[in-house]
Amino acid sequence: MPEPRTVLIVSDHTGLTAENIARALLAHFPGQPLVYRRRPFTADVPAAQAVTREVALLAARGERPLIFTTVTRADVLAELQACPAEVFDLLGPGLGVLEREFGIPAVREVGRHHDMHDSEAYLSRMDALDFALATDDGVGDKQYGLSDVILVGVSRAGKTPTSLFLALQHGIRASNYPLAEDDFERTGLPLPLEPWRAKLHGLTIDPRRLHAIRTQRKAGSRYASLEQCEHEVRRAERLFQRVGIPVRDTTTASVEEIAAGILQTLRQG
Amino acid sequence: MPEPRTVLIVSDHTGLTAENIARALLAHFPGQPLVYRRRPFTADVPAAQAVTREVALLAARGERPLIFTTVTRADVLAELQACPAEVFDLLGPGLGVLEREFGIPAVREVGRHHDMHDSEAYLSRMDALDFALATDDGVGDKQYGLSDVILVGVSRAGKTPTSLFLALQHGIRASNYPLAEDDFERTGLPLPLEPWRAKLHGLTIDPRRLHAIRTQRKAGSRYASLEQCEHEVRRAERLFQRVGIPVRDTTTASVEEIAAGILQTLRQG
Known part of the structure; x- marks a missing residue:
């Protein structure tokens, strides 16, 4: 049995969406032992750095964690992408396609996807x-x-x-x-x-x-x-x-x- | 005000995950008028064809709908990708990365992401x-x-x-x-x-x-x-x-x- 892989759910908000998509993906690999850690409200660079410190600790033990994130602020995302983890940027690619589709830039404010917005x-x-x-x-x-x-x-x-x-x-x-x-x-x-x-x-x-x-x-x-x-x-x-x-x-x-x-x-x- | 764009949520299961990620993405384009239609339990080719017929009707009116899907069965996905819509394959790219990461192929059965699985x-x-x-x-x-x-x-x-x-x-x-x-x-x-x-x-x-x-x-x-x-x-x-x-x-x-x-x-x- 391999060591369990750490799955970090990083969101600028509650992290429910990110966790659901991570679970949907990982359900396709039923044999893999996994440990989920949710890191909600990671909305600025200092919060992202708390996550990257966690990754550094895991990396020091020889692990390469998986990060699933719905963060869209460029500086926060860059912070995550620079650390020794496999980062799944769940919104980025889709936003790019939608920008071309609508012909307008995405509004990348924190908390756009707010449950009470609507x-x-x-x-x-x-x-x-x-x-x-x-x-x-x-x-x-x-x-x-x-x-x-x-x-x-x-x-x-x-x-x-x-x-x-x-x-x-x-x-x-x-x-x-x-x-x-x-x-x-x-x-x-x-x-x-x-x-x-x-x-x-x-x-x-x-x-x-x-x-x-x-x-x-x-x-x-x-x-x-x-x-x-x-x-x-x-x-x-x-x-x-x-x-x-x-x-x-x-x-x-x-x-x-x-x-x-x-x-x-x-x-x- | 442009005509509302149809957003089709296509899942082989309940569609909650697909809808959440679609809403998270589209929240970044606050001005766009949208109409959501959820098409859950699209688990085989005939079910996918019901969706593609719907797309054909919209296309005949000059609309290019957006499809957000968590379907992973190759034949069902191919059916969707062949129709005149912008298709967001929400799991495919991530599955590919995970296959390389874990060194094993994904199990692409329908309903892997089952709420009662666990x-x-x-x-x-x-x-x-x-x-x-x-x-x-x-x-x-x-x-x-x-x-x-x-x-x-x-x-x-x-x-x-x-x-x-x-x-x-x-x-x-x-x-x-x-x-x-x-x-x-x-x-x-x-x-x-x-x-x-x-x-x-x-x-x-x-x-x-x-x-x-x-x-x-x-x-x-x-x-x-x-x-x-x-x-x-x-x-x-x-x-x-x-x-x-x-x-x-x-x-x-x-x-x-x-x-x-x-x-x-x-x-x-």
């Missing part, structure tokens, strides 16, 4: 989060009319994480409808959902996973028993099929993937 | 989210011992969005302590926080913004009045200063920025 979008994300928290687990079904999306599923099938992610990341107002015994006895949709068929997204989950999750919460209860989980999931899936709403499986899909799938459906709808 | 990290994010929801707004102060971070601030200063973001994005267990009148009368920390000084992060906010947020919730109440907001914020800031805990202002910083700042403090601690 403050309307930011406020809509925070509003959507408040909305998701206020309507969590079926409270206030009169709010379904205000929702972009209504997530339907049995208890602990993943509705809450999905609705919070949709809000925080995408500014989408999601509310939840928890399926219960009464709902399974109907042939159609639960009554409160009837008017909102186009907004419904079913979430399902492997009954064994559900059993494990519910056991963490209420060990030994009927609610958490594998039998009960199997019963609920089977009937929920039948309901989704009967009424014909899109279904996603939270056992195998992350909140990112479920959210992306829902966005795609919204776009086509 | 399933332990994913579960810890979901656990942290459950934790944040369970301990929201000071419920269960015995849980402070289990927290990585305790956010302290007046009501509606931004504790909940920050704790949910820390959990969902970073798998960090954050709990909240809402400051109330009693707390301001003490010279030291509120008693439940005393043992956990090293975990504390203060959040503050502009009183006028707080007034606007609280007014949305309880218009006309004393709680929402500007006077009350000014009083609480002033006393909270004095408390933070007196006890010497790091403070972040949620008026001017996004949850992404606050989270990155907190991570940096954790790393140094």
